Amino acid sequence: MWEYTDKVQQHFLHPENVGEIENPSGIGDVGSLACGDALKLTLQIEDERIVDAKFKTFGCASAIASSSALTIMIKGMTVDEAEKVTNEDIADFLGGLPKEKMHCSVMGREALEAAIADYRGVILPMAEGEVVCECFGVTDLEVIRAIKESELRSVEEITNFTKAGGGCGKCEDRLREILQATVSETPVTLVQVEGPKRMTTLQKIKKIEAVLEREIKPALRKDGGDIELVDVDGDFVMVSLRGACTSCAKSQTTLKEYVEKKLRELVLESLIVEEAK
Amino acid sequence: MNCDAEKVVYMDNNATTRVAPEVVDVMMPFLTDCYGNPSSMHNFGGQVGGAIKNARAQIAGLLGAEASEITFTSCGTESDSTAILSALQSFPEKRHIVTTRVEHPAVKHLCENLDRLTGHKHRVTRLQVESDGTLDMARYEEALAVDTAIVSIMWANNETGVIFPVEKMAAMAKERGILFHTDAVQAVGKIPIKLKELDIDFLSLSGHKLHAPKGVGVLYVKRGTPFVPFLSGGHQEDGRRGGTENVASIVGLGKACELAGAMLEEENSRVRALRDRLEEGLLASVPKSMLNGHKTDRLPNTTNISFExxxxxxxxxxxxxxxICASSGSACTSGSLEPSHVLRAMGVPFTAAHGSIRFSLSVYNTEAEVDFVLEKMPPIIAELRQMSPFWKAE
Structure with missing residues (x-):
């Protein structure tokens, strides 16, 4: 079962602004039955201000909640303001979404963009990209934007956010290429993704510390756990699990499947994470 | 932890079942006083061995098999893996497997990963199913090849309840010298089974699907069938499966099989009638709803209905x-992004596959519960449809 926030539950069970505006100023129709979720957003715009917004959604709880949240957020905004609403804003409004469900918030944002483009009588730039994922009809432009905006760093994350790669999986290599190309051109505020080149132990420690601080600790703390770096010996990274992790039956899985995977991805492919005894 | 089980209308018995109170009773001594190791020489442990022997006989009784043909495992998945990998090791020159597109992941993913697991190249024929979830026997016959090591076909499908004619398919495999395995996790306890009269070489079952606890399973291996263990180690289970026995659960499973045998009649009369009442009621009261799977070649407890x-x-x-507890074949419930592989193999349109709900009943369900579900479902579907961009009120 998914762990939905109370806010998601509330907006799923009692969504606001369900329906369709007659003679709307703009319509955004995204998703499809085949994909498993779809959203039709209708806007009433007066003097460049969104005075009403309604939705109809086919999809799971988070898709319905995201749609409800979106309409509440944008009502009263000017079109220019609404244009700046991101999927992260929608997810934040709901107190967060499970990572596998982030694409529901992305769908909300796409519907908004489509409705604004319809109002302005322009063609959506995203639709002009090359289709990468045929199962879900996702273009390279959509993938690139998701990578940049949500700082995605793995194919799995791309799938969680855009659905690309979640069907037959044939486009995974292409997604990896796009990811690498996009990440390497993005001005790097994060730890640079390095190839398996040599690093001194000091460099390794610094990078591992940085990734632990930025990515891993916040994730573990959400579940009441924590982690400390004890030592780095060659490729062996000794860590010590703290808090709820120490009594958690899944801690070894977390260590290998999450901590090690992240460190391999962001620091060095050859790293081996072990628990210091 | 309190789960408020008495408040729940539980219609998800193909996912897991309530442990029968009678089963809990027979297990308790082995979780308390009777903690001896059945392999020990002293009487304190030895008497525990007697309880396992008794359980083995109870299970053999339900399956119409010999006690010596019963091997205890940890779950249905382990039983499936053991059977298939054993056959491949027994016949290393045979590199072909016949299975279906609608198998449980335990078999489906194993077959997909065989090359990596065994280090050999294998051909896997995955039989297509008809739109009602049944198999075309002519296609099955065609698939059996000279280098087929094993056929692995489920007895009954977990999502739709559709029953495959494994008796006949096993006979056809035997004629050609091919081993036959069936994942009978959903079938055992719901339909009569007499393995003595059949050509099935391996059969997998899982305790928690028939009111025994989770963490215990059985692999039936027909006498004389070549066998290579999956877990090697100690001499337990006649050397067929290493590891100290999960005594309490094994004893519980024995009792559960005895109960299942006694309740087979009720399962096929009262439970079937409840299922039919639920199914007919929903199809009649909810427009644009449809049954997934063959109407009669089906387990008595399962119905899978799509609400478009x-x-x-x-x-x-x-x-x-x-x-109300049930399951869905929708993409969103599985954590994957695509709807159930079973419904897709049947060619169920996307409009319906995403909205499929599986109700699976047990002897613990009542008519009042069925009526409660019949009362609650139509407004739920209507409310969601009123929100759906694809729904056109008629």
């Missing part, structure tokens, strides 16, 4: 408000 233009997770979470 709405999504399964949303339906389940609304049902959850009324403490």
């Amino acid at each position: 233009f709405v999504e399964g997770e949303a339906i389940l979470l609304h049902m959850n408000l009324y403490n």
Whole structure:
């Protein structure tokens, strides 16, 4: 079962602004039955201000909640303001979404963009990209934007956010290429993704510390756990699990499947994470 | 932890079942005083061995098999893996497997990963199913080849309840010298089984699907069938499966099989009638709803119904408000992004596959519960449809 926030539950069970505006100023129709979720957003715009917004959604709880949240957020905004609403804003409004469900918030944002483009009588730039994922009809432009905006760093994350790669999986290599190309051109505020080149132990420690601080600790703390770096010996990274992790039956899985995977991805492919005894 | 089990309308018995109170009773001594190791020389442990022997006989009784043909495992998945990998090791020159597109992941993913697991190249024929979920026997016959090592076909499908004619298919495999395995996790306890009269070489079952606890399974291996263990180690289970026995659960499973045998009649009369009442009621009261799977070649407890233009997770979470438990073949419930492989293999349109709900009943369900679900479902579907961009009110 998914762990939905109370806010998601509330907006799923009692969504606001369900329906369709007659003679709307703009319509955004995204998703499809085949994909498993779809959203039709209708806007009433007066003097460049969104005075009403309604939705109809086919999809799971988070898709319905995201749609409800979106309409509440944008009502009263000017079109220019609404244009700046991101999927992260929608997810934040709901107190967060499970990572596998982030694409529901992305769908909300796409519907908004489509409705604004319809109002302005322009063609959506995203639709002009090359289709990468045929199962879900996702273009390279959509993938690139998701990578940049949500700082995605793995194919799995791309799938969680855009659905690309979640069907037959044939486009995974292409997604990896796009990811690498996009990440390497993005001005790097994060730890640079390095190839398996040599690093001194000091460099390794610094990078591992940085990734632990930025990515891993916040994730573990959400579940009441924590982690400390004890030592780095060659490729062996000794860590010590703290808090709820120490009594958690899944801690070894977390260590290998999450901590090690992240460190391999962001620091060095050859790293081996072990628990210091 | 208190789970408020008495408040729940539990119709998800193909996922797991309530442990029968009679089963809990027979297990308790082995979780308390009778903690001896059945392999020990002293009487304190030895008497525990006697209880395992008794359980083995109870299980053999339900399956119409010999006690010596019963090997205890940890779950249905382990039984499936053991059977298939054993056959491949027994006949290393045979590199072909026949299975179906609608197998449980335990078999499906194993077959997909065989090359990596065994280090050999294998051909896997995955038989297509008809739109009602049944198999074309002519296609099955065609698939059997000279280098087929094993056929692995489920007895009954977990999602639709559709029953395959494994008796006949096993006979056809035997004529050609091919081993036959069936994943009978959903079938055991729901339909009569007499393995003595059949050509089935391996059969997998799982305790928690028939009111025994989770963490215990059985692999039936027909006498004389070549066998290579999956877990090697100690001499337990006649050297067929290493590891100290999960005594309490094994004893519980024995009791559960005895109960299942006694309740087979009720399962096929009262439970079937409840299922039919639920199914007919829903199909009649909810427009644009349809049954997935063959109407009669089916387990008595299972119904899989699609409610078009709405999504399964949303339906389940609304049902959850009324403490009604069921499952869905929708993409969103599985964590994958695509709907059930079973429904897709049957060619169920996307409009319907995403909105499929599986109700699976047990002897613990009552008519009042069925009526409660019949009362709650139509408004849930109507409310979600009113929100759906694809729904056109008629």
